[in-house]
Amino acid sequence: EDKVVQSPLSLVVHEGDTVTLNCSYEVTNFRSLLWYKQEKKAPTFLFMLTSSGIEKKSGRLSSILDKKELFSILNITATQTGDSAVYLCAVATNSGYALNFGKGTSLLVTP
Amino acid sequence: DVKVTQSSRYLVKRTGEKVFLECVQDMDHENMFWYRQDPGLGLRLIYFSYDVKMKEKGDIPEGYSVSREKKERFSLILESASTNQTSMYLCASSFDPNMNTEAFFGQGTRLTVV
Numbered sequence: 001e002d003k004v005v006q007s008p009l010s011l012v013v014h015e016g017d018t019v020t021l022n023c024s025y026e027v028t029n030f031r032s033l034l035w036y037k038q039e040k041k042a043p044t045f046l047f048m049l050t051s052s053g054i055e056k057k058s059g060r061l062s063s064i065l066d067k068k069e070l071f072s073i074l075n076i077t078a079t080q081t082g083d084s085a086v087y088l089c090a091v092a093t094n095s096g097y098a099l100n101f102g103k104g105t106s107l108l109v110t111p
Numbered sequence: 112d113v114k115v116t117q118s119s120r121y122l123v124k125r126t127g128e129k130v131f132l133e134c135v136q137d138m139d140h141e142n143m144f145w146y147r148q149d150p151g152l153g154l155r156l157i158y159f160s161y162d163v164k165m166k167e168k169g170d171i172p173e174g175y176s177v178s179r180e181k182k183e184r185f186s187l188i189l190e191s192a193s194t195n196q197t198s199m200y201l202c203a204s205s206f207d208p209n210m211n212t213e214a215f216f217g218q219g220t221r222l223t224v225v
Contacts, residue, residue, distance in 0.1 A: 034213055042115070042201070042216040050211070088154065092211070097142050097161050098169060099203075099214055103153035 002027040006089050006102035013109055017079050021105045023089030024071040033065055033072050034099065036088040043088055046074070079109045114138070117202050117217035124224050130189040132220050134202030141207045143185035144214065145169075145177065148199040160185055192224045 003026045013019055025033065032050045036043035047056040049065035049072060056063050060079075065072045076083055086106050090099035118133035136143065144159040146169075156169030158177040166177050174196060178186045185204075189196055199221050205214040 032211055036216075042218045045213040045215070048211075048213055090154075097167070097205075098144055098156045098159050101146075101154040103151065 002091070002093065002100045004089055004091050004100050004102040006087075006105050008105060009103060010106040011108070013079055013107070015079060015081060015109055015111055017109075018075065018077045019079060019107065021074040021076075021087050021089075021107070022071060023074070023102055025089075025091045025100075026070065027091050027093050027100065029094040030067070031092040031094050034090045034092065035063055035072070035074050036090065038086045038088055038104070039084075046087075076107075079107075081109050081111055083107060084109045115202055115204055115215050115217040117200075117220050119220050120218060122220060122222045124189075124192050124222065126193060126224055128189075128192050128224075130192050130222065130224075132187040132189075132200055132202075132222070134185045134187070134204075134217055135183050136185075136204040136215070137183065138204060138206075138215065139182065140204035140215075141182075142205045142214075143179065144203040144205075145175075145185065145187045146201045146203065147171070148201055148219075154201065157187065192222075194224050196222065197224045198222060 007022045035046040047063045052067040060077045063074045086104040088104045089102040115136045145157045146154040160166045160179040176188045202217040203214040
């Protein structure tokens with residue numbers, strides 16, 4: 001059975017801190033790993049990773065994939081209160097249409 | 112701007128009612144999905160469709176059915192709503208898997224069954 005595990009499940013930090021969110025996976029026929037940010041509405045797409053070792057970056061957010069060790073990290077530097085959200089990790093495989101989601105990491109950034 | 116639109120943000124229904132949740136996408140996507148999201152359980156796939164009139168069960172299809180009569184519209188049906196179906200329901204759509212693109216989500220419907 002395909003499995004996607006995120007850690008930690010929740011996290012509280014102060015504004016300006018750097019955070020690292022983790023996502024490990026065990027799936028058959030890996031295709032890609034995706035990160036989403038969910039505030040109190042629709043998850044919005046952040047990154048798609050398909051190749052090991054290539055960092056994707058968008059502003060203060062960055063992510064990297066390790067296909068040998070089967071994990072990805074999402075880094076957020078200089079956190080702001082607007083970064084408070086649930087961050088979802090999902091894996092797509094070549095043997096299915098749907099994304100397999102982890103349970104999410106709930107991040108709270110306090111002023 | 113790409114759009115997945117769910118018909119209601121909030122719904123309150125009584126136990127035993129038949130409930131329809133509607134989802135429309137304007138991106139000409141082949142695939143459409145219904146997930147439910149519960150605290151501590153994450154997103155779980157209920158049903159998906161990869162083409163008009165085609166549907167496949169996801170991980171938790173019991174108590175649900177779906178309909179896809181047109182490419183842009185995917186409906187989730189609760190045949191007889193029960194309190195354990197109180198949840199956030201998220202619709203998503205994506206292109207064919209061979210294109211390896213992300214899925215786009217609707218804003219969610221928070222359903223309460225009383």
